[in-house]
Amino acid sequence: MAYFVTTPIYYVNAAPHLGHAYSTIGADILARHMRQRGEEVFFLTGTDEHGEPVALAAERLGVTPQELADTNAQHFRDLMPRINASNDFFIRTSDAGHKAAVQSVLQRVFDNGHVYRGMYEGWYCPRCADFKTDQEIGPGDTCLIHGIPLLREKEENWFFRLSSFQAPLEALYAERPDFVSPRTRFNEALSFITGGLNDVSLTRARISWGIDVPWDPEHVFYVWFDALLNYYTALTYARPGEDLTSTFWPADLQVLGKDILKFHAVFWPALLMAADLPVPRRLFIHGYLLLDGEKMSKSLGNVLDPFEVMDRFGTDALRFYCFREVSFGQDGSVSTAGFESRYETELANEYGNLASRTLAMITRYREGQVPEVEVDPVLVPDFEGLAAEVAELLDRAEITQALDRVWQRVRRLNRYVEESAPWTLSKDPARAGELDVALRSLAEGLRVVTVLLCPYLPATAQTLLAALGRPSDSLAGAELGAEPGGARVERVAQLFPKVA
Numbered sequence: 097m098a099y100f101v102t103t104p105i106y107y108v109n110a111a112p113h114l115g116h117a118y119s120t121i122g123a124d125i126l127a128r129h130m131r132q133r134g135e136e137v138f139f140l141t142g143t144d145e146h147g148e149p150v151a152l153a154a155e156r157l158g159v160t161p162q163e164l165a166d167t168n169a170q171h172f173r174d175l176m177p178r179i180n181a182s183n184d185f186f187i188r189t190s191d192a193g194h195k196a197a198v199q200s201v202l203q204r205v206f207d208n209g210h211v212y213r214g215m216y217e218g219w220y221c222p223r224c225a226d227f228k229t230d231q232e233i234g235p236g237d238t239c240l241i242h243g244i245p246l247l248r249e250k251e252e253n254w255f256f257r258l259s260s261f262q263a264p265l266e267a268l269y270a271e272r273p274d275f276v277s278p279r280t281r282f283n284e285a286l287s288f289i290t291g292g293l294n295d296v297s298l299t300r301a302r303i304s305w306g307i308d309v310p311w312d313p314e315h316v317f318y319v320w321f322d323a324l325l326n327y328y329t330a331l332t333y334a335r336p337g338e339d340l341t342s343t344f345w346p347a348d349l350q351v352l353g354k355d356i357l358k359f360h361a362v363f364w365p366a367l368l369m370a371a372d373l374p375v376p377r378r379l380f381i382h383g384y385l386l387l388d389g390e391k392m393s394k395s396l397g398n399v400l401d402p403f404e405v406m407d408r409f410g411t412d413a414l415r416f417y418c419f420r421e422v423s424f425g426q427d428g429s430v431s432t433a434g435f436e437s438r439y440e441t442e443l444a445n446e447y448g449n450l451a452s453r454t455l456a457m458i459t460r461y462r463e464g465q466v467p468e469v470e471v472d473p474v475l476v477p478d479f480e481g482l483a484a485e486v487a488e489l490l491d492r493a494e495i496t497q498a499l500d501r502v503w504q505r506v507r508r509l510n511r512y513v514e515e516s517a518p519w520t521l522s523k524d525p526a527r528a529g530e531l532d533v534a535l536r537s538l539a540e541g542l543r544v545v546t547v548l549l550c551p552y553l554p555a556t557a558q559t560l561l562a563a564l565g566r567p568s569d570s571l572a573g574a575e576l577g578a579e580p581g582g583a584r585v586e587r588v589a590q591l592f593p594k595v596a
């Protein structure tokens with residue numbers, strides 16, 4: 097089956113920070129898991145380059161918007177291999193293919209009668225690139241997200257008839273209770289819709305950094321419509337000569353932060369309906385990573401540099417930490433101290449030691465060969481149904497819960513090492529059979545948890561599966577006893593060495 101997963105496309109008004117890495121790693125974990133299940137995956141990420149947020153930042157720096165976009169798009173592109181994101185394409189909204197597809201989809205929206213000319217007057221946040229409704233205005237006419245004064249704008253624009261999609265959107269939410277999750281976000285989006293929808297500006301006349309409106313050369317498209325369409329347009333040109341929309345549209349899962357809920361859960365499905373296109377299957381809305389209790393953001397300047405974190409702890413540790421520490425879907429605090437503590441107690445001591453002890457004992461007591469015996473029945477119930485449970489959780493993008501289920505088994509295996517005490521068994525030749533069972537069970541248990549950890553810790557897991565002599569990462573093999581004994585193992589260097 098085809099599986100299409102997306103991240104937001106990030107503004108190129110500044111360099112990437114941990115918040116961007118977070119969304120991307122979340123989507124990557126799901127993409128990798130689906131590949132393990134044998135699905136045909138397309139994983140998309142990229143950059144949002146038009147509109148006021150980028151134009152203003154370029155002006156402040158004294159460069160052209162295109163120059164700023166080129167520099168920062170490259171930083172985002174560089175982030176992807178550094179976080180080991182397995183994206184199949186990286187879209188830039190300044191790509192010619194994107195521009196052409198945006199013009200054609202929005203021309204269809206126009207031809208379908210969902211666009212009219214009108215006067216906009218109201219409050220606008222240039223950082224959000226958003227026209228604010230009354231509920232979205234803070235004290236003293238400020239932006240609730242950025243805390244900056246809102247601008248009073250009055251301009252003649254082309255409008256999108258969002259109001260006429262109120263009933264279709266209500267029907268969508270009634271028919272598809274899992275369209276948006278977690279549930280709180282579903283309710284929030286639905287109450288925005290039932291509260292009454294106003295028409296929204298589709299174009300801007302005052303800004304030139306954008307995609308030209310085909311039916312009016314004085315206007316460019318409002319950046320949000322240009323940006324939202326990336327999820328669809330990418331499929332039209334990512335593989336030259338191929339139209340991937342027939343295989344991958346509608347998207348199976350769109351991952352995004354709660355700051356952009358309204359655009360994705362309200363504007364986006366309405367826009368697709370207006371263009372006669374199917375709406376995505378699910379949106380998963382995650383929370384904010386907080387630093388010192390505040391949202392980490394470029395405008396607040398309190399960002400944790402993911403490159404620095406990875407230099408110290410490694411990419412896998414960053415991937416693990418973000419989803420272990422903060423439940424995906426909720427807000428949660430991250431800190432350097434938190435990184436250090438989880439790295440040491442969980443990655444190095446619980447998982448790393450389990451791996452090195454298992455490999456060392458097989459090397460020492462059985463000359464590097466996993467005994468060809470059955471797995472200890474005492475462990476079987478503890479692993480029963482685990483892979484199916486993980487798959488079911490990840491179908492719902494419950495990344496933290498799935499990881500927790502696997503980690504419980506890492507801990508179970510550590511207890512098993514203590515219970516079976518292979519070092520004692522090894523001293524008594526009469527207990528060689530028991531030692532065989534213990535070593536085989538540890539190797540097999542370690543293999544199963546490692547297959548399930550592949551999406552989270554791709555590099556470490558691959559190294560370890562190879563060291564266990566069973567390199568396949570297929571989810572079908574994530575059952576205790578799915579692989580026979582007899583593999584030759586190799587010792588590996590410490591997986592999570594001490595951090596200076």
Ligand code: ME8
Pocket residue numbers: 103104105106107108114115116118119144323324325326351352353354355356383384385386391392393
């Ligand atoms: O909004 N915690 O781009 P953006 C968690 N271009 N996630 C965070 C985060 C944090 N502290 N900070 C940022 C835009 N993010 C638009 C999107 S999509 C068609 C256009 C993540 O660069 C999170 O996914 O401001 C959030 O939704 C996104 O970055 C916003 O990135």
